[in-house]
Structure formats: C-alpha cells, structure tokens
Amino acid sequence: MTMLTALLILLLLSPACLSVTVSSGKPNVEIHEHTDAVLSCEFRTEKDQNPRIEWKKIEKRVTFVYFNNRFTSSYAERAKIDGATLTIHSVSQKDSGDYRCEVTASEDHVTLGEATVTLNVLVPPHIPSCDVPSPVFVGSSLELHCKDKLSVPPATYRWYKDNKGLTSTGDTPYSIDPSKGTLKFRSISKLDAGMYRCESSNNAGAPKSCVAQQLKIIDYPLNLTILIAGAAGLLLFVILCCICACVCRRRGCCGKNKKSKW
Template sequence: MTMMMFSLLLLLCIHCPVSMSVTVSSSKTKVEVHEHTDAVLSCDFRTEKDQNPRIEWKKKEKAVTFVYFNNKFIGSYAGRAKMEGAALTIHSVTQKDSGEYRCEVTASDDHVNFGEATVTLDVHVPPHIPSCEVPSSVFAGSDLELLCKDKQSVPPATYSWYKDNRALKVSSDAAYSMDARRGTLKFTSVSKVDSGMYRCESSNSVGAPKSCVAQQLKVIDYPVDITILIAGASGFVIVTLLCCICVCVCRRRGCREKEKKTKSTKSYNPPPPPPPPPPPIHNIKTYKPTQSFMI
C-alpha cells in the first residue's frame, strides 16, 4: 500500500509542471546613513523565465510616489540617483529622503509575475545651533523657565545648560531642575546668585554638539516704592469692595421699605364723600277754590 502511494506521488510530480514565480528580496531592509552621504537600497530578484523584467522603485509617504519608473528617475531623484541591477543609490541624501521605499519587479513571462521588497531609509542629521530663550531680567523670588530647542537634529538632540561657561549639574540641593530631553531649565524661586551668562548645548550621536550664544540674565530685587504701591493698591481694592457691598445692602433695604409703603398705600381706599343736600323751595303758592258750580 505504501509503495503504491509513493508511485502515484512520483507520477504526479513527473507529469505536473513545477510552478515558479518571481522572487524579490533585500539584503538590508533598514538603511541608516548620515546627511549629505550616499544611500544604497539593495534589491535582489530571481525570475522563472523572464530575463528582462520591469523594475520600479516607489516611496511611501502620505501617498505612494514614483522614484524610478519606465527606466528613468522621477521628480527630485532625477540627476542624483542611479540603478545597478535593481539596487537603488541616492546621492547626497537629506532628511526629506527618509522614509519607506519599495522595490517592485514584474516578470510577465513567469507563472506568478510580480514580487516586491521593502527598505526603510533613515537619514541622520547632526545637531544644529539651538534656539535659546533667556530673559534679560527677572525679579527675585519669581519662578523662571529657560527653554532650548533644536528641531532639525535626527535622532532628537539632548540638551545641557551652562552658566558662565560652567556646566550645570542637577543635585538634591540645587535650586533648579533640568530636562535633558525637553531642553528646559527651571527655577522655583530665583535669587541674585542666579544672575549670569546662560547658554544651551544640543548633541546627538551623529555630529559635534552645537551651542547657542550666551545671554545675560539679571535677577533684581523689588524696589521699596513698588512694594508700597502694591500694598496701597491692595488696600484700595479692599476698601472699594467693602463700600460696594455696603451700598448694595443699603439699596436693597431701601427698595424693600419703598415696596412696603407702596403696598400699604394701595390697600387703603377712603370712602367717597356724601352727596350735597337738595336746595330749599321758596315762594310756592297753594291754590284754594273759592266757588263751586253746580250744573
């Protein structure tokens, strides 16, 4: 029984054609290069019959765009890229070239005539001069936050702060705190000893650190006259508020008394005056008969 099954399988393998398809792969699916260098995106393929397949490269962004199509480069890749077999080389890459690329091979004579491979390109950018936000002056006792940002470095930069060309370090007794990722330097309550020249430095694994120009920070005390002015203004506000409350209370009481008087006046209706007596009647003569007539 076993020999019969084996013979049947052997006959099927002999008489049935072998179905092959184009195969596409990449020896390096993730490429990391520095800015302004060349990036090589590998693409290897094998076909069954077709010796001259169609090769295309596309880039996936918000929409899929062509890089290499119909044996020529498209758009910004024209004049700064080349093909060696199916491998794509982009010269002097920038951050805009980062993204996902797809190598597509179409062999029309093969049984399964399409294959593809994906390669991700990451262009690393060295630090740029960061933007630093340092106020020129601040009052003592105030909260303060200094900001530093480098938006162009890839991978994202980390930050350090310097005062009078000396690196600031965070400790348990320090009057400030730093966030190396966000680039912030925070003071909860500045004092005059915090005055000085401040600058920030950005760095990553690609290139040399870059620093902004140092800026002067002055911490000044509140003048006495300003303190008095603030106290006087606060007292004036309190007195004004009390007066407004008293006026409102008095007006409400006065309105209630007027309402009571109005109601009492409307409820009393005096009776109407009596009508005047009729006038007296004078010089009225009475008629008396003097003779009687008989018929």
Template sequence: MQTMKILAPLLITAMLQIPACLTVTVSSSKPKVEVHEHTDAVLSCEFKTEKDPNPRIEWKKRGKGVTFVYFDGKFSDHYAGRAKMEGATLTLHSVTQKDSGEYRCEVTASQDHVNLGETSVSLNVLVPPHVPSCEVPGSVFSGSILELVCKDKLSVPPATYRWFKDNKALTATGETLFSVDSDKGTLKFKSVSKADSGMYRCESSNSVGAPKSCVAQRLKIIEYQLSLKTLIAGGAGLLALILLCCLSACLCRRRGCCKKEKKAQSCKPYSPTPPPPPSRNLKNYKHTQSFMI
C-alpha cells in the same frame, strides 16, 4: 495493501506531470539603511525569476502618497542626476533629511506564473546637531517661577540638551531649586533669587556630530523690595499730580477765569406800526374834529 502498491506508482507519475509553480522572488540584503547627511545611500534589491530574463523594475517611495523614483527605465525629475541603478539596486547620492522614508522595490516578470514580487527598504538620514534656539528672558522678579527653553528641531536622532550658567554646566540635585530636562531642553526654577542672575546658554548634541551651542544671554533678577519702592514712589508721584490739578482748578474758579461769558442778548430796534393809508373814497370821509387856523 495490494491496491496501494498498484496506485503508488500512478500517483508519483501524475505528480511529476503537474507543472511547477513559476514565481519571481525579490529580497533585500539590508532592509534598514542609516547614513549621514550628504553621503550616498545604497538601497539593495535582489530578484530571481524562473523564466523572464528581462523583468520590469520599479522603485517607489511611500509617504502621504506614493512617489515614483524609478519608472519605465528612467528616474523621476526629483531624482534625475543624483541616483543610479545597478541591477535592481538603487543608489542615492548626497542624501538629505527629505530623502528619509520607506522605499519599495517592485519586480514584474510577465513570463512567470506569479509575475510580481516586491521588497521594502527603510532609509534614515542622520543629521548632526544644529545651533539651538534658546528662550531666556531679559529680567524677572525675585521669587518668580521661571522656565528656560532650548530646542533643536533639525538634528536626527533627536538632540539631548545641557544648560550652562557663566560657562559652567548646571547639574540638578535634591538641594537645588531648579531642574533640567535633557530630552525636552527645559531649565525650570521653582523660585529665582538674586544669585540666579548671570549669562545662560544651551548646548544640543547627538551621536552624529559635534555639539552646537546658542549665544549666551543675560538674565537679570530684580529684587522684590526694589520693585516695591519703585511702585510706592510712582504712586506718590501720581497722587501729587492729581492734587496739583485739583488745586489749580479751584484757584481758577475763584478768580472767575473758569466762568463762561454770557452772550449778550440781541435787542431788536423799535419800529411803530405805520397808520393805515387814507381811503380814496372821499364821500365816506368825515371830519372828526375841526381845526382852527
């Protein structure tokens, strides 16, 4: 015990003589920021250094790679003229969906023992609904399976959808032969009938702005009986045409107009073989017959 009493003051004195660990601290009062499109976004960054009065401040954006926003006391080309710095806090003017992402504030204090500190801020730019694209076929056969598709790819948060027929909202129940997926924007029919003909449109909406609707498009349901009659009539017409062609060919052959004219064979004129010329050697010439005059 006596030894401990002696060593205690010495330990306290030694601890007081050890230098404190000097470090820079960086934080954000609002690490998640959500703003509407075309408004200003404030990305807060607060820091504290132990010694360095003028630390170096940098802002970067993370994506597929790392993009500099603020470096060496100035903004990069994409942010020049539409951003400002107050201390270490970054303000972006008139943001769009392209500005959404994760940003990182880095503070480097070269005089501190641990000279680098950083914090991250997530920016989400909210976009109101846009006019959706609606896929409605012009006509389908009665009894067919049918799916209508509605899509708004630009709204943030993602839009939800409603389908209308003749300006009346469609609500699926256990008795209806169709189903509506408000998240995917689909309207599915198990089996369409003549009663499903009409004007169809889709409406997209989210929490940011007013709903938007596509232009209504007409859907026509063709009855199966009508299509069957059309097929029968078309087949009968085609058969009659084939029979008429066959009859015309038979009549043509009977009349001889379809026979090919035989080409006259070429006859060469007769030319007798000329007699051999008389021999010039008179000594060898002999009379075979005597002629009387």
C-alpha cells in the same frame, strides 16, 4: 523510477516554482545626511530574462522613483540603478521613508515580486534657539527654553551657567528636562544671575551650542514696593469698613432715630 525521484521531478515542473523572487540584503538603512544611500534589491526569475524593475517611495501617496527604465524628475540628477539596487546621492532628511522595489516578470507563473527598504537619514545637531528672558525680579518663577527642531534623532539638551554644566537634583532651586530643553526656577535669587547657554546633542554629530546670554536678577524698585504696600493697605481698610458697616446694620446702630412724642 523511485517515488522520491518522481516527487522531485513533479516539484521542479510545478508552476509554483515558476515565480519571481525579490529580497533585500539590508532592509533597514541608516546613514548620515549628505552621504550616499544604497538601497539593495536582489531578484531571481525562473523564465523571464528581461523583467521590469520599478522603485517607489511609499508615503501618503505613492511616488515613483524609477519607472519605465528612467528616474523621475526629482531623482534624475542624483540617483543611479545597478541591476535592481538603487543608490541615491547626497541624501537629505526629506529622503527618509519606506522604498519599495518591484520586479515584474511576465513570463513567470507568479509575475510580481517586491521588497521594502526603510531609509533613515541622520541629521547632526544644529545651533539651538535659546530663550533667556532678562531682567527678572527676585522671587519670580522663571523658565528658560532651548530647541533644535532639525536634528534626527531628536536632540537632548544640557544647560550651562558661566560655562559650567548644570545638574538638577532635589536640592537645587531649578529643574531641567533634557528632552524638552527647559530650565525651570521655582523662585529666582540674585545667586542665579549669570551667563546661560544651551547645548543640543544626538548620536549623528558633534554637539552644538547657542551663544551665551546674560540673565539679570533685580530687586523690585522702591516706588513699586511702596505702591504695592499702599494698595494692599487701602484694600484692607475698605474690607474693614465693609465689615464694620455690616455689623452696625445688624445691630440696628445705623437705623434712623424715631421722633419722640411730646
């Protein structure tokens, strides 16, 4: 017997070989909402012909999905297992997360093998909420808001005025943040009046838009303008009176006259 043959026999008989091995052909699964998620798990045992198979969802605390040859209550009506591969029907965003396939082969030297599969459920855009305050006074600063909290991955946003897409440049009187959905005006003018709507989009489905809302721009009312001007004038008059009183007091003009002696 050659040394090489003896070494091969020794490796084959080594207890380290008597172990369960577990793997996944697709450790990262990304699918759309309301479709079936297939979480693959393949295993091989050296001796044990009837290993125990478990699936767990790894969150802040571990949740059993498949245990003791049956599904737990929240998965009983919408999941199946084939070998060790788990299929969850009609998934929602709540199903996103890390899942662990565990195979226990008590007759093998190393009795436990495991593999982790990450499930990411994509959610198409929903109709965003749009905040368009109106009316607004000429010259005011203004910020419009748009938000879609449900889409996965997070939506990006585009604003439209009178059905024409707005693009922010250094010359425009507004700025747009596509990730936050804000449209900011530094100083609003009557030219900015119109119908505004926002559109949310991601790569999971068709874009969705809110209903267009009218932005009205108005001048300050005449009586309000007069009131502001009058208040400013009164304030200026009071300040001037105070200054004059201080100057007079410093120069002694405001002191009491002394009585003359006869």
